[in-house]
Amino acid sequence: MNISLTVNGEIIGAEVEPRLHLGDFLREHLSLTGTHLGCEHGVCGACTVRIDGALARACLVLAVQADGCVVETIEGLSDSGEIADLQQAFHDRNALQCGYCTPGMLIAAQDLLVRDAAPDRETVREHLSGNYCRCTGYHAIVDAIVTTAEARRHNAAVSGNPGIEPGHH
């Protein structure tokens, strides 16, 4: 079946079998191997991507379902600089060891931070509850996300960017 979709800003056309899931499409057809495949039944979160701006498991979406959609992967979020501060915070806090869960963690964390500028640690843990990490014990990941939220609030206050922290305006 022929599909056409936007991946990280680029319009892609392809012919795919219906059984191909989006994770395999990204990895095998487009060589975007930052989207990791762990469990392939929606439990581990390693394949988390954004579809039309919302979180999605790439293993639980067929490539044919993504026809006409806007897909963003960790490569896209990295190249645009959207999560550069979050990535640096993960580095600074040792929020990764093997790195397998990291792309999914970053995308899930960014999804929270764009909606909630000041999440508490429990909120962060709840939002990441569908992303498994077998190395870090999660504390460092939560540290990195909370630190990033603080820094973004500070920067927004300094630059006078409205809408992020209403109390300052």
Next chain:
Amino acid sequence: MKAPAFDYVRADSATDACALLGQYGPDARLLAGGQSLLPAMNLRLASPSVLIDIGRITGLDGIEVRGNALHIGALVRHETLLRSATVASHVPLLTEAMRHVAHPAIRARGTIGGNLAHADPASELPACMLALNAAFHATSATGARTIAAGDFFTGLFQTALEPDEILTAIHIPLPVPNFFFQEIARRSGDYAIVGLAASGERLAFFSVSDRPVLFHASAPLDLNPQTDLQATAAMRLHLAGVLRQRAMTALGLQP
């Protein structure tokens, strides 16, 4: 962990979906959000010959008060339900229950109709619908009908829907009485070991049988739960009693 091969067609409308179900027969399955069906296919627990994608049908994703009922379209996604101010003000039981349904990425794609038609006995929504005495609207090539929640769940992953029928909307009678919702799970987002959704004196337990089970608050807890890797039958029975007691206290009901 790859799904077996299948054919894929898109339905443009509910009528079209019914026609396709009739055309492809019992080996075809409807695909909405796919957050239960695709894992089952990846695990090879399900191997439909055709997937009929209803995810792009318009007009089935509304949430609104219609007369004395809250109307929820079958294609409303979990995240939309969770964040709906209309749902929060009219049926807060659903808002509370949705916090326990899977994880953000699953909630962003899963639909209420898909969840209910999947009829997982460990799922929160079927029990909520039973407690709320909801009505399910279904349509087929021969016409539309309404199925009471109490008649809808007929067994493990089994519903009263006919092979050529599609669930189009859920109606919840308003106003709703006070509610109670709790579930006991090992981790946030996991399937519940035992859960209870209560609306007034209607207590609906989930994860205790092959389907959600409804009790009146004054009735004895006559359950015969299953033993599995998560818990023994005795543990489930105990936990169900604990949740019942908490609900009675919270709702000010006489034990």
